[in-house]
Amino acid sequence: MKVLTANRLADGIAVWYANGGWAETIDHADIAHDKAAEDRLEAIGAKASAANEVVDVNLIDVTVANGTVEAVRLREKIRAAGPTTRNDLGKQARPQAARAA
């Protein structure tokens, strides 16, 4: 299972592709379950990159737990939450944003 992630061009904030747009949390990102879906996400990423919406586009491995998407690698878990040393910063600091997404 993979999702599409990038950083927003104007402010660099980490984002994930969900419901036809770029969400600020990973929770409800669109999941690719097979190669065809991965190709579709990659094409979306390439287009968004070419349109200068986002930079550093990548497909990353995820799992689903309790209906929300979770990154597999520690690096991506930290991107999705914020620094583990500062839980007042990053996505983890804004639980309301996570719920709204």
Next chain:
Amino acid sequence: MYRYDEFDHDFVKARVAEFSDQVARRLAGEITEDQFRPLRLMNGVYLQLHAYMLRIAVPYGTLNSKQLRMLGHIARKYDKGYGHFTTRQNIQFNWPALSDIPAILADLASVEMHAIQTSGNCIRNVTADHFAGAAADEVADPRPYAEILRQWSSVHPEFSFLPRKFKIAVTGAERDRAAIQTHDIGLHLKKNAAGELGFAVYVGGGQGRTPMVAKKIRDFLPEADLLSYCTAILRVYNLYGRRDNKFKARIKILVHETGVEEITRQVEAEWQELKDAELRLPEEDIRAIDAYFAPPALVDRPEGDEAVKLARLDSKSFSEWLDQNVVTHRHPDYAAVTISLKGIGETPGDASDSQMEAVADIAEKYSFDELRVSHEQNLILPHVARADLKAVYDALVDIGLATANSNLISDIISCPGLDYCALATARSIPVAQEISRRFASLERQREIGELKLKISGCINACGHHHVGHIGILGVEKKGAELYQVTLGGSADENTSVGEIIGRGFSSEEITDAIEQIVETYLGLRLDRNERFIDAYRRVGPAPFKEALYAGEAKAA
């Protein structure tokens, strides 16, 4: 300290305008990321895990109060209320929006600062002894030469696209506090028998995945020849340095593969062509730059001895801070103070916006408006009257920056690691924090004595782990963080690269392993005066291996 002249002002202003235009064109989609990346890097803008990161140059680590206050302002207005001081004596902000960076750079330019050449394959910020101009043991202030190098290397057309980045450090004392032998070029300012100033020149040091100690290629280079000789080194490197493999592109690899004798011959041959031409520094130009670094007028303050004596009796914590964080100044009534950014359990090198502003106020009031950033990620007040030390201490207590741990085990160098950095393979800061908490007792730390512990979150070694007395390297193995320990490194006048002690440790095990190493040292040292590094050099790795792994061998 150095003040911009008209040329500097125009140069920085023009650069801000140029980069602002490039940012605007990028945001408008007129240039692609591939086109923009080298431009943003040349201006210190990286893309990290969570956001962009802006690295701001602090030339040779020297700041005035106005500049530090501006850094505090930037932290508050454009970032998330803090900044991170780095091993290149610079500062990084972790969360700026690209769209705000032109405004940040304009603010910086208003206090004679910029972010030029803090990234890219060019000559980076020239670093210097953080006690320069104050140290009792230096032959001369190394900063005027660092400033000459800064002026020469800024947008140098020949050296802006080198095979790889290039770092220069200068020290003016026998005791090397600038880690010059870990640099591409290390310069040791000294006097010859005739009393003339010049440099011992070291080349080809570096860390990263292939750590090397620099080799001395000249014992005495007259000061007038500084730029011609550095140009000769850079030319040889630019011509022969490998561009085919990023991991073999630093000058250390060229020096290693070519051999010291041959590289010296090449540099000397190139230098013969250059030495008597326009790069020769006129005496009056050197002295003109020197004048910018004229020491402040230090009036005698003989009441300091008595004041310090009384304050010591009054406060044990002041006394401990004095012993640990205050060093001798060339003027006996003054001292240089290390402000530790390594509070127990804190992030090494981080300072909040209000701490930066408060430290700026302290420097203005008590240190002739001068500050330094050390490569060990602390701040320095270089010229404090001993009579004012108690007042400075009290002011630092108020802002939580009076930790008395300079050069002790909790005075840890740590890179940002996987909590921020896109290149990292493991976290560094939490490891530093846990070790710091484990050794929180100052009494215990003082019993252990001088111990340099350095942590990197990947093989690029930004946390200088290779030259830590104890070094920790975080890697990713089978999806988990694994910490490899090296022992016996040092980054002073006896620079050495640490040796890997054995298999790595998990994040749960690493602090126990460090404690075991420290206890082993305490058990085998000759006496309290034998530092960890000296004991390690005497006994070698065996007792430490035994302590860490003997149980495993038996179990197996």
